[in-house]
Amino acid sequence: MLQPVQYIAVQAADGEVVGYVWADYQAGTLQWAQRTATGVAGYRLGEEWSGKVAEVRKRGLPLAGALTELARSAGTGPPVDASGPEAVDELARIVTETDDRRLLAQLDHGNAEAWRELADAYAALTDDDRNVRWGGGRKDANGVTQWPYPMYSKPLWRVVAALWGVGAVTPEYRWTAGPAPTVPSDGRLHPADAVRAATLLAVGERVSEGTVDEAVQSGLFDAMVVALLDCHAAQAHLVCRFCGGFPAVPVAFHAHRGLLIAMRFRKQEGPMCANCGLGVFRALTTQTLWQGWWSPFSLFFFAPLTLVRNLVTVGKVKKLETPEPGRHGRQIDPGAPIHRRPLAYVALVPVLWVLFMSVTGLASGS
Ligand SMILES: [Zn+2]
Structure with missing residues (x-):
């Protein structure tokens, strides 16, 4: 026994279903149902099909025969049973990922x-x-x-x-x-x-x-x-990890802390915008300038290395435009430039010490 409704799905060349031809055997109708989410191309193809359906209807074929004939066209498949007109309606309202x-x-x-x-x-x-x-x-x-x-x-x-x-x-x-x-x-x-x-x-x-x-x-x-x-x-764009603003670049800033018997390394990395990047650079660099010197390895190797790396990295951040207005959360306040931060001058102590040692060394050698 026939189901109350049968339909065939009609596909475009790219496989997108553009609509359905469906026969309602109880009402004795043959109709075209355009899938509502199709774009311009899908809609044009749908119009062609709507015309085909109207033509077949005019020839007065029995419904099942008409559907079978249309199902021989390219981009279709054999008739499928459905429980009623609502089922076809529902199919026509489906939105696919391809539509999105x-x-x-x-x-x-x-x-x-x-x-x-x-x-x-x-x-x-x-x-x-x-x-x-x-x-x-x-x-x-x-x-x-x-x-x-x-x-x-x-x-x-x-x-x-x-x-x-x-x-x-x-x-x-x-x-x-x-x-x-x-x-x-x-x-x-x-x-x-x-x-x-x-x-x-x-x-x-x-x-x-x-x-x-x-x-x-x-x-x-x-x-x-x-x-x-x-x-x-x-x-x-990448989005700043601190404020969500853009443009941003992926960067890593470092801080180094030399202790007499141990050393500490700190790192902040991720995409940063111009403002937040500058803020992180200044904070970590100042920290290194006052805490970075207090072990021999730190003094001659890690502290200078950290400072140079940060300097190179901040160049990338400074090249960015400031984040678009209204599109970022709370930003890190870049704060005062490093040369206006008193703690940064602690770095002068080891520098002066090295100078003092070499001068006294030279003096004692002469
Ligand atoms: Zn930011």
């Missing part, structure tokens, strides 16, 4: 300027910008009631405009078909959902005014920008 990857591939990580603009625009937002006011809704002099409309502030609109620059607004997300992004309970939006949200806001606002306001109030707006900036940071 296709959206993430639209982000233009090479365009540093556009990402900086997004970060700057977002950092400049105030609570007042988030409190969107609405105009209209009242009768004007001619007795015409104007439809209410949102009055977005310039800074808020600047963020929306910046979404285009980074490639987050894309036809590859068909926002009218869904799936609509929602903010999970932990507030962290998947970056692919951030691209969906960006497209929905930037394009959807033109069709349905107030879309951006709704997203600001629901938290989708903030979650979207944060997810996009985080995604870019992970893709394009």
